[in-house]
Amino acid sequence: xxxxxxxxxxxxxxxxxxxxxxxxxxxxxxxxxxxxxxxxxxxxxxxxxxxxxxxxxxxxxxxxxxxxxxxxxxxxxxxxxxxxxxxxxxxxxxxxxxxxxxxxxxxxxxxxxxxxxxxxxxxxxxxxxxxxxxxxxxxxxxxxxxxxxxxxxxxxxxxxxxxxxxxxxxxxxxxxxxxxxxxxxxxxxxxxxxxxxxxxxxxxxxxxxxxxxxxxxxxxxxxxxxxxxxxxxxxxxxxxxxxxxxxxxxxxxxxxxxxxxxxxxxxxxxxxxxxxxxxxxxxxxxxxxxxxxxxxxxxxxxxxxxxxxxxxxxxxxxxxxxxxxxxxxxxxxxxxxxxxxxxxxxxxxxxxxxxxxxxxxxxxxxxxxxxxxxxxxxxxxxxxxxxxxxxxxxxxxxxxxxxxxxxxxxxxxxxxxxxxxxxxxxxx
Numbered sequence: 281x282x283x284x285x286x287x288x289x290x291x292x293x294x295x296x297x298x299x300x301x302x303x304x305x306x307x308x309x310x311x312x313x314x315x316x317x318x319x320x321x322x323x324x325x326x327x328x329x330x331x332x333x334x335x336x337x338x339x340x341x342x343x344x345x346x347x348x349x350x351x352x353x354x355x356x357x358x359x360x361x362x363x364x365x366x367x368x369x370x371x372x373x374x375x376x377x378x379x380x381x382x383x384x385x386x387x388x389x390x391x392x393x394x395x396x397x398x399x400x401x402x403x404x405x406x407x408x409x410x411x412x413x414x415x416x417x418x419x420x421x422x423x424x425x426x427x428x429x430x431x432x433x434x435x436x437x438x439x440x441x442x443x444x445x446x447x448x449x450x451x452x453x454x455x456x457x458x459x460x461x462x463x464x465x466x467x468x469x470x471x472x473x474x475x476x477x478x479x480x481x482x483x484x485x486x487x488x489x490x491x492x493x494x495x496x497x498x499x500x501x502x503x504x505x506x507x508x509x510x511x512x513x514x515x516x517x518x519x520x521x522x523x524x525x526x527x528x529x530x531x532x533x534x535x536x537x538x539x540x541x542x543x544x545x546x547x548x549x550x551x552x553x554x555x556x557x558x559x560x561x562x563x564x565x566x567x568x569x570x571x572x573x574x575x576x577x578x579x580x581x582x583x584x585x586x587x588x589x590x591x592x593x594x595x596x597x598x599x600x601x602x603x604x605x606x607x608x609x610x611x612x613x614x615x616x617x618x619x620x621x622x623x624x625x626x627x628x629x630x631x632x633x634x635x636x637x638x639x640x641x642x643x644x645x646x647x648x649x650x651x652x653x654x655x656x657x658x659x660x661x662x663x664x665x666x667x668x669x670x671x672x673x674x675x676x677x678x679x680x681x682x683x684x685x686x687x688x689x690x691x692x693x694x695x696x697x698x699x700x701x702x703x704x705x706x707x708x
Contacts, residue, residue, distance in 0.1 A: 282491070282537055282538060282539030282540075283487075283491060283497040283498070283499055283533065283537050283538050283539065284303070284307075284496070284497070284498055284499065284538070284539060284540045284541075284542065284706060284707050285498075285499040285501065285524060285527050285538055285540070285541045285542065285601075286299055286300050286303065286498065286499065286500060286501055286542050286544060286607075287501040287504075287505060287522065287523060287524060287527075287541060287542070287543055287544065287601055287603075288501055288502075288503060288504030288505060288507075288522060288543075288544055289504060289505055289543035289544055289545045289594055289597040289598070289601075289603070289606065290504045290505070290506055290545055290546060290549055290550070290551075290590075290593065290594070290597070291503075291504050291506045291507055291549070291550065291551040291552070291557070292319070292502075292503040292504040292507055292518075292522075292551075292552070293504070293546075293550050293552065293575075293577070293584060294504060294544040294545055294546050294609055295322075295544060295546065295607075295609035295610060295692055296321060296337070296500070296501060296502075296544050297320075297321025297322045297323045297332060297337045298322065298323065298324065298609070298692060298695055298696075298697075299542075299544055299607050299609070299690065299692065300321070300323075300336070300337040300338060300498060300500050301323040301324075301325060301337050301338065301340060301341075301697060302690075302697050302700055303338075303498055303706055303707060304337065304338030304340075304341045304344050304498060305341055305697075306496065306706075306707045307338060307341075307344060307496045307497065307498040307707060308343075308344065308345065308490065308495035308496050308497065309338075309344065309345040309346075309347060309487070309490050309495060309496070309497045309498065310336040310337060310338030310339075310344060310345075310346055310347070310497075310498045310500055311336060311346075311347040311348075311349055311483075311487060311497060311498070311499055311500060311531055312334070312336050312347070312348050312349055312352050312500045312502065313349045313351045313352065313499055313500070313501070313526055313527045313530030313531045314349075314351045314352060314501070314502055314503075314520040314521055314522055314526040314527070314530045315352060315353070315412070315502030315503055315518065315520050315522065316334070316352060316353040316354065316355065316385060316410060316411075316412045316415065317333035317334050317355050317358045317359075317385075317410055317412075318333075318407075318408040318410045318412045318503075318518070319333060319502035319503055320332070320333055320577065321333075321337045321500075321502075322695070323337050323340060324695040324696045324697075325340050325696065325697050327340055327369065327370070327371065328369065329695075330366070330369075332362065333358060333362060334348060334352070334354060334355070334358060334359045334362055335348075335359070335362050335363065335366065335373070335376060336348070336376075336500050337500060338498065338500075339366060339371060339373065339376065340371055342372060343375075344375070345375045345376075345377070345490070346373075346375060346376040346377070347376075347377050347378075347379070347483045347486065347487065348376075348377070348378045348379060348382060348483070349379050349382065349483055349484075349487075349530050349531040349532075350379040350381035350382050350483065350484060350530060350531065350532060351382075351520065351521075351526055351527075351529060351530020351531065352379070352382050352530065353382065353383045353384070353385050353411075353412055353415040353416060353419070353520075354378060354382050354383070354384055354385060354427060355384075355385040355410065355411065356384060356427075356430070356472035356475075356476060357468075357472070359378070359476070360472070360475055360476070363376065376479060377479050377480070377481050377483055377486065378427055378476060378479050378480050378481075378483070379427065379480075379481075379482070379483040379484070380426065380427050380428030380431075380480050380481060380482060380483075381426055381427070381428065381482075381483075381484070382426065382427045383415055383416075383418070383419045383424040383425065383426055383427075384415070384424070384425045384426065384427060384429070384430065384469075384472075385410070385411045385412070385415045386411070386415070386425060386443075386465065387411075387460060387465065387468070388414075388443075388444065388447040388448075388451065388460045388465070389411030389412075389414040389415045389418070390409065390410060390411035390414075391411075391451060391457060391460065392411070392414040392447065392450065392451065392455075393407055393409050393410065393411045393412070393413060393414050394409050395451065395455040395457050396413075396414070396455070397409065399455060404554065405515060405516055405553065405554055405555075406516070406552065406553025406554040406555070407553070408577075412518065412519050412520075413519040415519075416519040416520060417519075418443070423443055423446065425439060425440060425443065425469070427476070427480055428480060429469075430469050430470075430472050430473030430476065430480075431473045431477055431480060433470070433473075436466070436469060436470075436473075437466055440462065440465055440466055440469060441462050441466075444460060444461075444462040444465055445462070447460065448460060483531070483532075484531060484532025484533070487531055487532070487533055488532075488533065491533070491537055496707055498707070499527045499531065499538070501522050501523075501526075501527070502522055503518045503520075503522040504522055504597075505522060505523045505543075505597040505600055505601060506593055506597060507522060508521050508522050508523045508526070508600075509521055510523075510525075511523055511600050513555050513556055513640050513643055514638075514640060515640070516553065516554050516555025516556070516640065517555075523600050523601050524538070524541055524600070524601045524602065539708070540604045540605065540706060540707075541601050541602055541603050541604050542603065542604065542605050542606065542607055542689065542690075542706055543594075543597060543598060543601060543603040543605075543606045543607070543684075543686070544606070544607045544609060545589075545594055545606055545607070545608055545609070545680075545684070546589075546608075546609050546610045547589060547608055547609065547610050547611045547613065547614055547676075547680075548569065548573075548586060548587065548588055548589050548610070548613065548614065549586065549587040549588065549589055549590050549593075550575050550584040550585060550586050550587070551584065551585045551587075552577050552582055552584050552585070553582075555640070556640060556643040556644040556646070557585055557587055558587075558590060558592075558593075558623065558626060558643065558646045558647070558648045559587035559588040559589070559590045559623045559648045560585050560586070560587040561586055561587050561588070566585070566586050566587070569586045569613070570583060570584065570586050572613060573586070573610060573613045588620075588621040588622065588623055588648070588650065589621075589622050589623065589680060590623045590648070591622055591623055591624055591680065591683035591684060592623060592624070592625060592626055592635070592636055593623075593636050594680075594683070594684045595635075595636075595683065595684050595685055596635060596636035598684050598685050598686055603684075603686045604686065605686055605687055605688070605689035605704065605706065606681075606684060606686050606687070606688055606689065607688070607689060607690040607691070607692065608677060608680065608688050608690075608691050608692070609691075609692040610692065611660050611669075611673060611676075611677070611691055611692070611693060612659065612660045612661035612662075612693050612694060614655065614656075614660075614673075614676075615656065615657075615658075615659050615660055615661060615673075616655070616656075616657060617655035617656075618654075618655050619652050619653065619654060619655050620652075620653050620654075620655050620676055621650040621651065621652050621653070622650065622651050622653065622676075622679060622680065622683065623648040623649065623650055623651075624649055624650070624651045624683060625648075625649035626646035626647065626648060626649065627646070627647050627649055628642065628645045628646055628647070632649075633646055651679075653672070653675065653676055653679065654672050655672060656670035656671075656672040656673045657670075658670040658673075660673050660693050661693055661694055661699070662693055662694050662698075662699045663691075663693045663699075663701055664693075664698065664699070664700065664701060665701060666691075666701055666703060668701075669691075669701075677691065687703075687704065688703060689702075689703055689704040689705075689706050690702055690703065690706065691703065
């Protein structure tokens, strides 16, 4: 049985948590492949509302295996707290596993994240301060501590002491911060290892075994394609690859095993942190849309920047990932608007910009070219069938499909599982 990937098509926060929770009911396993606890997925179901940061969003379905893959950077303290919170609410986490190859976010990574962002001043990227970037830096420089190392009582002390010595030189010498204590770090790592030992395994083999057994595996993306380290609006990006390439390397699966790649898009655009956003709304219109949609970060609580749907960026995202279909979320937020707009192109002065530019300075200069469409007064909220949508709302969806270049398989009309229009089956 092949795997199916669910990937954010914009700057993250597209509602992937709801989509994955919905699709997990048709799956045997849900696997996170990139990012860390800087990602926040909101899930609303019969058990209540959950804010998930590391645990895969299919955890609420009985019998569904949850896997945190090798491409994820794991803060064990956050993970253990999330597990405890789920179990307190009656959610079974006995089928949750963590890759022994996943890298650990240490307290010194969080400290470095804060110090580095402060040092950037007005050029700050807008990180979540969770230590994600510094953990990936250590992974790349081969100085990282992996989850499997937490179980290695003999080799862990030497590796950790060397890492702490190096980090303290940077913390104190470059940023003037307070050094971290190696003994405290070692005690913490041993505690984490003891508490996570029964969950740690070679998840790449586990995923492959599930696929070989004909099980349905759902690949859960975090953040969005436009925040991809390689393909996003660099340097205002995350430190991993939320796109389809990250799914392959972040889980250790081969490309042939992926049958479908579904892009999740909001019916408008949002972005957290710095960086260009051509369709951003300013003033009263932006504030009203933000408050109506309650666009505040799940992890940080920061207000999200909001704007009209950007079809140029969405089409680029579809090309990068090879989307076989898309999910459109939060259509109901546009209910009651007299007019709605879609960005169909960019221009700089009188010159058209044909595609989403790699040059961030150029993207900053881009002005959106809008196509205006009539809005709708009838509600779309909680609709479960396409025929329940107002004609103008359906026309808006169809126009987005044309501009992006793939069909909508699901339309989300609210936060709960039931508030979903399933047009075409995603998982077969």
